[in-house]
Amino acid sequence: MPKTNATPVEQTVDLSPLGKLLENPSYLQIPKTGDVVKGKILSVNRREVRLDLAGMQTGVVRGRELFAESLEFKHLDIGHEVEATVIDIENENGEVELSFRFAGQKKAWEELRRLFTSNEPVEVKILEANKGGLLVRVEHINGFLPVSQLAPDHYPRVTGGDKQKILERLKSYVGDTFKARILDMNEEDEKLIVSEKAVWEESQKNIISKYKVGSLVEGDVTAIADFGAFVKFDGLEGLVHISEIAWQRIDHPRDLLHLGQHVKAEIIGLEGSKIFLSMKKLVSDPWQTISERYKVGDVVQGKVLKVNPFGFFVELDPEIHGLAHVSELSDAPIKNIDEIGKIGETLPFKIVSIEPQEHRLGLSIKAIKAKEETKEKEAKKE
Numbered sequence: 196m197p198k199t200n201a202t203p204v205e206q207t208v209d210l211s212p213l214g215k216l217l218e219n220p221s222y223l224q225i226p227k228t229g230d231v232v233k234g235k236i237l238s239v240n241r242r243e244v245r246l247d248l249a250g251m252q253t254g255v256v257r258g259r260e261l262f263a264e265s266l267e268f269k270h271l272d273i274g275h276e277v278e279a280t281v282i283d284i285e286n287e288n289g290e291v292e293l294s295f296r297f298a299g300q301k302k303a304w305e306e307l308r309r310l311f312t313s314n315e316p317v318e319v320k321i322l323e324a325n326k327g328g329l330l331v332r333v334e335h336i337n338g339f340l341p342v343s344q345l346a347p348d349h350y351p352r353v354t355g356g357d358k359q360k361i362l363e364r365l366k367s368y369v370g371d372t373f374k375a376r377i378l379d380m381n382e383e384d385e386k387l388i389v390s391e392k393a394v395w396e397e398s399q400k401n402i403i404s405k406y407k408v409g410s411l412v413e414g415d416v417t418a419i420a421d422f423g424a425f426v427k428f429d430g431l432e433g434l435v436h437i438s439e440i441a442w443q444r445i446d447h448p449r450d451l452l453h454l455g456q457h458v459k460a461e462i463i464g465l466e467g468s469k470i471f472l473s474m475k476k477l478v479s480d481p482w483q484t485i486s487e488r489y490k491v492g493d494v495v496q497g498k499v500l501k502v503n504p505f506g507f508f509v510e511l512d513p514e515i516h517g518l519a520h521v522s523e524l525s526d527a528p529i530k531n532i533d534e535i536g537k538i539g540e541t542l543p544f545k546i547v548s549i550e551p552q553e554h555r556l557g558l559s560i561k562a563i564k565a566k567e568e569t570k571e572k573e574a575k576k577e
Contacts, residue, residue, distance in 0.1 A: 226252075226281045226291065231301060233278055234293075239271050246279065246293065254279065254291040278302075303334040304382045310334075311377040316394045319375045324365035326358055331389060333377070338387030340375060346395035347432045349373070352418040352425065396468040402430055403470070408462055412472070416456045424448045426460060426472060433470035435460060442475050442482065442554070444508065444516050446501065481514035482551045489515070489546055489556070494563060497544045499536045507536055509544060509558055517556035519544055524560050535560065 226232050226248070234246030234254055243257035256279055271277070280301065283292035310317050319340065323330040328341040342351065342365070351364035375389040376397075406412070414428030423436040435458075437448055445451060452458070464471035489495065489511065497509035497517065507519040524535050536542050548557035 226284065228281050228284060230281045231278050232281060232291075232293070233276055236271055236273050236275050236277065239273065244271060244295075245290075246277070248291060252291050254281075254293040255286070255288075256293045256295050300336065303336050306334050307336060307377060307380055307387065308382075311380055314376065316374045316376050317389075319373050319389055319391075321368045321371050321373065324362065324369055326362050326365075329365060329368060331373075331375075333375075333387060333389060336387055337385075338389050340373070340389050340391060344375075344378070344388075344390035344392045346373075346391045347425070349391065352420055392468075399431060399468055403465070403468065405429075406431075406462055406465070406470075408465060410462045411459065411477070412462060413457065413459050416452050416454055416458060419448050419452060419454065421447065424452050426458060431470060433460070433462070433472040435472045435474055439463070439471075439473040439475055442478065442480055443510075443514055444500075482554050485515060485549060485551055485556075488512075489549060491546050491549055493546045495544055495546060495558075496541055497558060499538055499540050499542065502532060502536065502538055504532065506532075507558075509542075511556070515556065517544070517546070517558045519558040519560060523547065523558065523562070526561050526564070 232248055232254070234248045237245040237247050237253070243255055246254040246256070248254050277295075279293035279295055280297035281291060282294045282297070286292045307317075309315075317333055319331040319333045319338070321329050321340075322332055322337070328339055328344070331338050331340050342361075345351075349368065351361045353360040353364065373391045374394050375391045376393040377387070378390045378393065379388040380386060412426075412428045412433070414426040414433075416424050417427045417432065418425040421437075423434050424440065426433050426435055435448075437445065440448055440451055458474060459477055460472035460474045461476045462470060463473045463476065495511055497511050497519075499507050500510050500516065501508040504521070506521045506524065509517050509519055511517060521529060521532065524532070529535065542560065543563055544558035544560060545562040546556065547559045547562060548555070550556070
């Protein structure tokens with residue numbers, strides 16, 4: 196039999212949907228409600244988008260399901276492959292009803308889970324504000340940024356803690372974009388909590404590491420509250436508690452400080468990103484030399500700074516303040532303490548105790564009266 200150079204006839208593979216179905220009967224999988232399916236765009240208009248689903252079915256995205264929040268669905272071209280969620284396996288036209296909205300949300304939650312796991316920061320847009328914090332949008336999912344998780348620059352420090360003023364400050368952030376980190380998330384409960392402070396703390400680690408307790412710093416007063424003042428230095432911010440502003444007793448930090456004032460302080464505590472400062476440590480403690488100025492038994496002139504039911508706070512000089520307890524104001528029962536002295540009034544007091552270590556000095560008015568009465572009695576006897 197003669198040999199020939201004939202080659203076998205090449206077999207072509209049918210890659211059409213029908214060919215795939217004949218090759219593999221399981222190729223055609225009927226989607227179920229809730230499934231995410233892929234399809235190629237057949238047509239696009241303002242009211243609907245049609246998709247080819249594996250050449251076997253046609254899907255349609257329309258109405259509110261078309262106006263998805265995911266950026267990937269904003270620019271659609273014929274032939275592009277996209278994902279959508281099945282919301283009805285057959286509509287009135289026999290087509291599969293689809294939604295970009297649900298598919299977009301599913302992808303958004305997947306991305307949020309990745310960011311949460313990797314601890315990466317994310318941009319959040321401020322939508323609304325309430326007294327507890329800010330309602331935000333992250334990757335097209337709504338979340339919450341509590342007040343306690345705001346960075347120092349955005350934290351609403353309001354004198355007296357006026358809730359309305361705090362809310363006004365929070366509302367001023369609506370429309371802004373902050374960088375935050377996901378603290379907690381739960382897709383089933385649609386719960387998403389983010390923190391701007393966590394991102395700020397991370398960025399401050401390298402700067403904070405340059406400082407230690409005892410370091411001296413200089414900065415400007417950025418906020419004043421009832422409990423103290425905040426001082427900004429080297430991009431950081433520390434708190435000077437009211438008790439660390441001056442050696443003498445003050446009623447409010449604004450008595451000695453004002454916004455923008457340049458001050459010096461010493462770091463007395465570091466707790467993570469929290470920095471505690473002291474201004475008074477840079478000034479000599481006047482109580483250590485008080486014996487050079489005052490002694491028990493001295494009669495001095497003092498200015499009444501504050502009147503309380505338990506007595507008078509009295510200024511002997513700008514650095515030394517004392518307390519005249521109510522029991523030291525009069526021997527007779529006191530019905531109205533204001534009848535003995537008023538704020539701003541200068542009165543004579545007798546020093547009855549000095550405790551330098553505790554920064555306490557006791558004063559008395561009745562001791563002076565008792566001494567005067569004794570003198571009068573002795574004069575009468577003579």
